[in-house]
Amino acid sequence: MNAKPKIAVHKFASCDGCQLAFLNLGEELLALAELVEIMHFAEAGPVNLDAQVDIAFIEGSVSTPDDLVRIQKIRANTRFLITIGACATSGGVQALRNLADGREWIASVYAQPEYIESLATSTSIASHVKVDLELWGCPVSGRQVLAAVRALLFGVAPVEERDKVCMECKRTQAVCVLVAKGVPCLGPVTRTGCGALCPRFGRDCYGCYGPAENPNTEALGLRFAGLGLLPEQIARRFLFIDNAAPVFAEAGARWRSAADD
Amino acid sequence: MAEPTFLPRASFQTLLDALARAGYRCIGPQRRDGAIVYDTLRGPEDLPQGARDIQSPGRYRIERPDGPRCFAWANGPQALKPFLFAPRESLWRSERDAGSAINFAEVRPASEPLAVIGARACDLAALKLQDRHFLEGPFADAAYGARREQLFLVAIHCTHPADTCFCVSTGDGPRATDGFDLALSELDDGFLVQAGSEKGAAVAAQLPLEKSAPAQRDAAEREIGAAAQKQARRLPGRNLRDALFANLEHPRWEEVAARCLSCGNCTSVCPTCFCHSESDRPSLDGTVSVHVREWDSCFTQGHSYIHGIVIRADTRTRYRQWLTHKLGSWHDQYGRSGCVGCGRCITWCPVGIDITAEVAVICSAEFGVRSAE
Numbered sequence: 001m002n003a004k005p006k007i008a009v010h011k012f013a014s015c016d017g018c019q020l021a022f023l024n025l026g027e028e029l030l031a032l033a034e035l036v037e038i039m040h041f042a043e044a045g046p047v048n049l050d051a052q053v054d055i056a057f058i059e060g061s062v063s064t065p066d067d068l069v070r071i072q073k074i075r076a077n078t079r080f081l082i083t084i085g086a087c088a089t090s091g092g093v094q095a096l097r098n099l100a101d102g103r104e105w106i107a108s109v110y111a112q113p114e115y116i117e118s119l120a121t122s123t124s125i126a127s128h129v130k131v132d133l134e135l136w137g138c139p140v141s142g143r144q145v146l147a148a149v150r151a152l153l154f155g156v157a158p159v160e161e162r163d164k165v166c167m168e169c170k171r172t173q174a175v176c177v178l179v180a181k182g183v184p185c186l187g188p189v190t191r192t193g194c195g196a197l198c199p200r201f202g203r204d205c206y207g208c209y210g211p212a213e214n215p216n217t218e219a220l221g222l223r224f225a226g227l228g229l230l231p232e233q234i235a236r237r238f239l240f241i242d243n244a245a246p247v248f249a250e251a252g253a254r255w256r257s258a259a260d261d
Numbered sequence: 262m263a264e265p266t267f268l269p270r271a272s273f274q275t276l277l278d279a280l281a282r283a284g285y286r287c288i289g290p291q292r293r294d295g296a297i298v299y300d301t302l303r304g305p306e307d308l309p310q311g312a313r314d315i316q317s318p319g320r321y322r323i324e325r326p327d328g329p330r331c332f333a334w335a336n337g338p339q340a341l342k343p344f345l346f347a348p349r350e351s352l353w354r355s356e357r358d359a360g361s362a363i364n365f366a367e368v369r370p371a372s373e374p375l376a377v378i379g380a381r382a383c384d385l386a387a388l389k390l391q392d393r394h395f396l397e398g399p400f401a402d403a404a405y406g407a408r409r410e411q412l413f414l415v416a417i418h419c420t421h422p423a424d425t426c427f428c429v430s431t432g433d434g435p436r437a438t439d440g441f442d443l444a445l446s447e448l449d450d451g452f453l454v455q456a457g458s459e460k461g462a463a464v465a466a467q468l469p470l471e472k473s474a475p476a477q478r479d480a481a482e483r484e485i486g487a488a489a490q491k492q493a494r495r496l497p498g499r500n501l502r503d504a505l506f507a508n509l510e511h512p513r514w515e516e517v518a519a520r521c522l523s524c525g526n527c528t529s530v531c532p533t534c535f536c537h538s539e540s541d542r543p544s545l546d547g548t549v550s551v552h553v554r555e556w557d558s559c560f561t562q563g564h565s566y567i568h569g570i571v572i573r574a575d576t577r578t579r580y581r582q583w584l585t586h587k588l589g590s591w592h593d594q595y596g597r598s599g600c601v602g603c604g605r606c607i608t609w610c611p612v613g614i615d616i617t618a619e620v621a622v623i624c625s626a627e628f629g630v631r632s633a634e
Contacts, residue, residue, distance in 0.1 A: 028545055031545045031546055032545060034546075035545070035546065146545050147542075149545075150543050150544075150545055150547065153547060154543070154547065159540065162562060162563075163525070163561045163562075163563065164522075164523075164524045164525065164561075166522075166524040166525055166526050166529070166611075167524075167525045167529070167556070167557075167558060167561065170348070170525070170526060170529030170530065170556065171348035171349055171529075171555060171556050172348070173298070173339060173343055173348065174294070175293065175294040175295060175296040175298065175337075175338060176321075176338065176526065176609055176611065177294075177295075178319075178611045179319060179320060179321050179608065179609050179610075179611060180294065180295035180296050180321045180322070181295055182320070185611070187524070188522040188524035188526075188611050189522070202294055213561075213562045214523050214562060214574070214575070214576060216519075216521065216522045216523060216576065218519075219519065219520050219521065219522055219612055220522060220611070220612070222612075223319070223611060223612045223613075
């Protein structure tokens, strides 16, 4: 990579929370600005949509006809493309509309739906262009973003964290909320990276980092049934932030069809 | 060993004071987040007085407090392990100097004199195994060693095993026989105190101890005996190595893999599991890098990753690796099984997989079929 590589941060359909994860880096953001040239990052100031860059970070899902065109241009203008967060990586919570009639939803929310120009589906960036690295989370962890940048500056492949949340939960010595409180924690099938944030504060993981490697959603769903959840409630555990991630989508569909039986 | 002496409950603070004077930070059990965990003990009022636990596969609850006792429960999720084998710690750091040379520096292990109050017999047995692994090989682990050297152990003879406990069948409890500085038997009105080391005797000498009565000693003995009687779970034998390795293709491995989440909770709560991974954490500017060790598990993909290949990609082989190592090849490595019967892996498995039930099926040809309670 060049002496001072260029980066861009692009926004698609999203809440901006992952861009905030960048902005919340504080002093490290200043250190980052020394190491790279920030060409486009509208939320932070610089705007140059068509800049040629070394790394393009993408927040958000492909949700409008304009997004379809823009993502192709960004791909053509960058060496590495990294998705940041659940929306860009799996389609986000807004991908729930893929399971419903999106037009009807729009009509029921907006007085003049004809002004809303959106696709029938919300899809991940990887459904449209080649993605070099996916960083999960809602929002993404600043630590993981910086580690990825650092690895690319060194010229090595970033290390992907694929273990279950439980591993990190136990390292922090948090008490297991599933075992001690009987709440339907998704930690055993969810990818770590958040530092077991929710279980450390006594609540159940809702899977925002997406599926871990080797996830057994079937056994965990059965455990949730044992805790008293109905099939539709189990389906909704999986069909949430990363509902369109294939592993969670399949688990949700299985429990939803069990609910329909 | 000398006859135990008696410490009235009202004088328990004197034990904490004596330990503090000797320079120890006292760690003891307390209620937090729905479980009994170990943390800094500010005074006897922090102890989980009256707390009782109910444990079963995949389930742990604390009952409403009742009664004067502070140790009338079986182990919570932690053991002594996190205090000695840190879940995450820096081992060394490297730094690039102005001339672009890389310098390596040792990171001094974080350690301080700790007194842990409440260790059970199973924990002491596990500690012996961890000592063996970390200290007694050709390369002693400095970080573990620094903390182990400064550890003071106040054991409690276990009188309230959980339904998931099976230390009797592994030969590790419920009585604490050695490896402690002080051992206590809790009675309603106080504690029988027994010193197990010179350090322990020196602390005991500062306590307002009374002569114990035969009735007190009998009561304490009876309770330990009853705790042994109460245990319903067991492993079919002390050495299952040959039975397990004769059954590597047993269909039960596949069956348990369908239920297993491969989440690593069992190995994290296991007081003897020692697997870890190491990685480098460079600073953003790339001038400094810290080499970090953290708890890993044979249930992760990374554990069996070598040069582009994952050796154990599926849960069947990961679960089999755990069990055949813990109960099998540990005999070759450490001269005994790696299981001390604490039952944590049963309680803290989110889906309640019971090691004793799995082993009973897998080794049924060698040890006879026995249904799990």
